Amino acid sequence: MSFATATVAQLYPVASTDSADSSAPAVRGEIEVQLRMRHAGQRALRLRYELVGAAGAPVILVAGGISAHRHVAATAGFAEKGWAEGLVGAGLALDPQHRRLLGFDFIGADGQLDAPIDTSDQADAVAALLDALHIDQLQGFVGYSYGALVGLQLAIRHPRRLQKLIAVSGAHRPHPYASAWRALQRRAVALGQLQCAETHGLALARQFAMLSYRTPEEFGERFDAAPEVINGRVRVAAEDYLDAAGAQYVARTQVNAYLRLSESIDLHRVDPAAVNVPTLVVAVEGDRLVPLSDLVSLVEGLGPRGSLRVLRSPYGHDAFLKETDRINAILTTALRLPGETA
Incomplete structure (x- = not known):
């Protein structure tokens, strides 16, 4: 070897x-x-x-x-x-x-x-x-x-x-299902980069990731509340949690670090x-x-x-x-x- x-x-x-x-x-x-x-x-x-x-x-x-x-x-x-x-x-x-x-x-x-x-x-x-x-x-x-x-x-x-x-x-x-999740997260970052808003893309990628890290059972217990209509838009109960997760991640993570280490899992x-x-x-x-x-x-x-x-x-x-x-x-x-x- x-x-x-x-x-x-x-x-x-x-x-x-x-x-x-x-x-x-x-x-x-x-x-x-x-x-x-x-x-x-x-x-x-x-x-x-x-x-x-x-x-x-x-x-x-x-x-x-x-x-x-x-x-x-x-x-x-x-x-x-x-x-x-x-x-x-x-x-x-x-x-x-x-x-x-x-x-x-x-x-x-x-x-x-x-x-x-x-x-x-x-x-x-x-x-x-x-x-x-x-x-x-x-x-x-x-x-x-x-x-x-x-x-x-x-x-x-x-x-x-x-x-x-x-x-x-x-x-x-890596499991192919998990690799597909990560590929979509990296595409979210790429979309943000195209719009000159790569940190927004990174935040969205992290929010997608949180759904794969946790389980439907946990979300069912924590966020079982009716959606609200705010400024003419529907907002579901989990969105505050996901927004916070995205903001915290962006504050401490370099975009390129996330992309290359995410790829590393799939390699x-x-x-x-x-x-x-x-x-x-x-x-x-x-x-x-x-x-x-x-x-x-x-x-x-x-x-x-x-x-x-x-x-x-x-x-x-x-x-x-x-x-x-x-x-x-x-x-x-x-x-x-x-x-x-x-």
Whole structure:
């Protein structure tokens, strides 16, 4: 198998501070790498990371969907809200007093890279980051959605770098129905660009996405109200929610970053039989983007290296962000070290 090569240029600490407990420092930094990308050739890239936790503790890399970033959860050192609040903290599976938690910004997340991005490129970037941080091996890679795709690629391309993969709501290939959803979302952005209103197109794309992330059951419970006629137009109950979701997304997301990372999901293809790392797959019944049947196929392809947990949740694909207690219980068992008590 031919792997892309990544050359680390230099490590740049951007900020460093101690959390409330001096044994659990938090540091942010960035590295420059030369990465040979699958579809875009040799590129100079900058990788941004955040590392939180007790020095010398086992390292867990946590990666989320295409909207996620290096800041997983608020700490005393970096107090702003992270993308996975509720999954990190004292007494949880991802406890910075007992684990070092590594997060990174996906390649392309800053919107500067206008080229196709493969999940294999992300995995090679992770390997380069681990080299720069002198981390020989991860105790675990916890990947949600797009992060799970990157984790599968890391387990194939750099298997010695991790002991265990937990892949939540991410399969070995995109489902054609989900790819169709994303294609229409990208067309919404393109339409906005033609009208010189690309942020409006991005907001509309995000609103379409919210319908695919969640379930009809949730919308039935939350928005079962009669429509209103406002200024001669009919407005349904869910529109305020969708408008807010679009506005929030536009405020923090570069248009090009969204387009290239959305494409990256659809480019993703791996052979489950090539994964040589113990892998726990977590599926959500009712997830319309990553159906249970696809994750069953993934586990079957993994053979003895794979196991499956299934959640039932009205939150669909977003269950990993909403069902934090249940996800934490799964992670607690999956990441328990020999001799470690519950």
